[in-house]
Amino acid sequence: MTIRALVAACSAALLSQFALPTTVFAADATSAHWVTAWATALQPIPQRADLPPLYRAPDVAGRTVRQIIYPTLSGASARIHLSNEYGKTPLVIEDVRVARSDGGAATVGADARVTFGGKNAVSVPAGGELDSDPVALDVVEGKPYAVSVFVGPEQRIVAWHRVSNQVNYVSTPGDHTADASAAGFRGKFTQYVWVTGMAVSAAPSSAAVAAIGDSITDGMRSSLNQNRRWPDAFARRLAANGGGERSIAVVNLGISGNRLLSDSPCYGDALAKRFDRDVLQRPGVKTAIVLIGINDINFASMPARNGLDCDFPHTSVTAPDLIAGYERLIAAARHAGVKVFGATLTPAALPPSRESIRLAVNQWIRTARAFDGVVDFDAALRDTAHLDRLRREFDSGDHIHPSDAGYAAMAQAVPADAVVNAVVNSTRK
Incomplete structure (x- = not known):
């Protein structure tokens, strides 16, 4: 409590x-x-x-x-x-x-x-x-x-x-x-x-994985009432491979439109602000998978609107800004005894100036060894002929959000053994 x-x-x-x-x-x-x-x-x-x-x-x-x-x-x-x-x-x-x-x-x-x-x-x-x-x-x-x-x-x-x-x-x-x-x-x-x-009363070896991020974790444009978001598919994957006394839940804390660094009138508190409440204070959560940043990159370029402007503030960010935000999450998670996996930002057909930020962030996530593990969603979804775009069969039609098939591919891209090992090591402490 x-x-x-x-x-x-x-x-x-x-x-x-x-x-x-x-x-x-x-x-x-x-x-x-x-x-x-x-x-x-x-x-x-x-x-x-x-x-x-x-x-x-x-x-x-x-x-x-x-x-x-x-x-x-x-x-x-x-x-x-x-x-x-x-x-x-x-x-x-x-x-x-x-x-x-x-x-x-x-x-x-x-x-x-x-x-x-x-x-x-x-x-x-x-x-x-x-x-x-x-x-x-x-x-x-x-x-x-x-x-x-x-x-x-x-x-x-x-x-x-x-x-x-x-x-x-x-x-x-x-x-x-x-x-x-x-x-x-x-x-x-x-x-x-x-x-x-x-929350359920479970065996002492049971724990939860928290998936947190923006609309791509939230499951935007996935099929209504069908539980086709990537955390749903990953939960089914773990359940199918599970057994014995250890069980792992997967919970979805994505918010469509959410940003890492900025609050929004419509899209909730910045993830850096809500991470403690929405992840670290949840009973039994031992590992988090974080996918966030594409809206931080995009919203600076969105036109200001009269009346309700959900994209306000139109804050410009750099790759170092986002990296500093990730580092704050990592520090908070480690202080709470929670492992955190960083997910690469998925293709969104961005113009070159914004695409360069996405690529720099992904390079850091893959190589800096700052996170406890990496989930390479970018590699799982990108068109190998056009690396800044989603594969056609994984595109829901807006060139940003995956289709049901794309979300399924994301669930398969999560390194399940590494996530399970992180959970096991955390529950032993």
């Missing part, structure tokens, strides 16, 4: 009639080994009256939000992590349940009620986050689970994970957390909100 989470829990006790007892985190004192099995990263929604439709959140006040997640590690009990990281007012939650999903809004089998300090309802203070009590739940890796959250009558969405590539659901007014039927869930949206993690 982090100090910040404890402070958040204590603040909630003062702010809400659904106050948490001081023993809410008592489960942390047990011998259970908690490992993050699914996770996502939040980004604030710009707060302005002239938002384009893509940035308008659904109405959730007094309704139930049902979100579909796919854990990548099995366990007999689970904890749900809630975040109000960017909230300005308390996040009021009145009921939470988890059940196996049929892949859509309907659920199958019995559901499990999620409690917080023994209570069904909770108020997460502005800027706070917390874990639930352990929930007796048979979690099976790769299967879909529905996390249903009934919120208070004044609740709004002020932060989300915008590109989930997963259809989630909003109910008609009322508490529909126990509904097995999909009938009450008439609204659909493709973001994640509030629920930012599921």
Whole structure:
């Protein structure tokens, strides 16, 4: 448990009639080994009256939000992590349940009620986050689970994970957390909100790998509801080759549009700023794979826009700027006992001035030996006749984001043995 989470829990006790007892985190004192099995990263929604439709959140006040997640590690009990990281007012939650999903809004089998300090309802203070009590739940890796959250009558969405590539659901007014039927869930949206993690109680040798980066880790332009992002494919690859008591989860902390060095009104905090919260504080994470930098290179050249300018600030960067940012990540990871692999930046059909930065960064990643390992996504995806471009079969059509086949090739390019060895060495410490 982090100090910040404890402070958040204590603040909630003062702010809400659904106050948490001081023993809410008592489960942390047990011998259970908690490992993050699914996770996502939040980004604030710009707060302005002239938002384009893509940035308008659904109405959730007094309704139930049902979100579909796919854990990548099995366990007999689970904890749900809630975040109000960017909230300005308390996040009021009145009921939470988890059940196996049929892949859509309907659920199958019995559901499990999620409690917080023994209570069904909770108020997460502005800027706070917390874990639930352990929930007796048979979690099976790769299967879909529905996390249903009934919120208070004044609740709004002020932060989300915008590109989930997963259809989630909003109910008609009322508490529909126990509904097995999909009938009450008439609204659909493709973001994640509030629920930012599921951890499972696992064997002591189990651990998680965190994939963090921008839209290419987030899985932009991969097939909706199909889990075709490269971290998904890598999780399946590890599961197929696994066995015995050691299991490794793969969690996706990519944010589309994210940069290493600069915050954005739309695309979240700079990765250098969010790395501690989104990776190092996750239970059981022992290795990170970092793919970030192409937006830092590109956004300086994007035209400024009137109204909402998601690319602001249009900061120019050099290869040494990016390298210094990577070095900060590496230092933070090593201080936390986490291994970090650097991934080469993939081809994006850049003009020569920007392409030279990409090539210089990739050369450093490959040769500097600063990271604990290298994932050469550039070599896996590039057209051998045109090294600044994606291979045609790996191009989704925009010349930047891979196709499903491209994401599959990325998963195959990860040096699985080296990643597993890094995890094993970390868990032995």
